[in-house]
Amino acid sequence: MMTDKGLYIYCLAQGNQEEPLELRGLGGQPVMALLHRGLIAVVEECEAKSIQSEDQKVLADGLLIHQSVVDIAWERYETVLPFSFGMVIRPMDGKTAGENLKGWMERESEELRGKLMRLKSKAEYGVQVIWDPTIVLPKIRHNDKEIQDLEKEIQSKPKGVAYLLERKLAEIIKKRLEEAANVYFKDFYQRIRNCVEEIHVEKVRRENPPKQMIMNLSCLQEKDEVVLLGRELEKIGKIQGFDVRFTGPWPPYSFA
């Protein structure tokens, strides 16, 4: 390996063979398996410098290739610790990038082995619950005396007063929806928690209005044991006004 080259790193795994993955990575170079004392780093040789690309398409493709290589490595090695996008090990202090990477693997060996053990045969699943408040609201309104009374009052008042009361009504409805979302969140969380080993609550993403994401979870579970989770999500998805998105299996990015 040339000493001035860097190594782009995709993931770590456990193993004893330095066989290449027979793939080209995001720089178009072969993806290699670098072995060090029972740990394998899946890497690709590259320039040891940052690129200043303004071409978003190139970088977005890079993301997809990163994910793709990690996926393929995951199939081969069964358990991987995926790296975040964009990390290049560089040569430094007279050592090659490969030597530096092996040095890091040596120093972190115990923790890395511990993580690999904990994640053995497990996969990450994404669970997102999206609701349509316009469908859920009539149910809330039906059970809420304060809202019903205010609606009646609005009908009986002159325009100016009615306008002010409508604003008040909108505030109350907003608050009730927030409360309802919170109640649903707690209920769903508990039900999902019972079906998986670990769970991370992620930031919700924007949906096309009026739909809103009220829950975004990353769940860790044995690859072959997601039937229970699937059944629970199916029940949640059947509630009127709710949709569930269930993605995976992913390499365990959120738990690495």
Add this chain to the structure above:
Amino acid sequence: MPFTHATKGDSLADVVERILDKGLVINADIVILLCDVELLSIKIRAALASFETAAKWGLAFPSDMRVAHPVPEQKV
């Protein structure tokens, strides 16, 4: 039985959320970043906010994730 099998990440947002925000990180001076990942993250999220722009950039995500290129008939 729509939920007994998860669907493989079919949206770029799912990939971005994982690969840019998560995964193992080496906090040591032996590492340089391939590009300005933070800036990339902001730009891609901005693009995702507009499906139209995303489509224009060709960011629609293939259902088959295997976009890495096989090395044909050779061991390296």
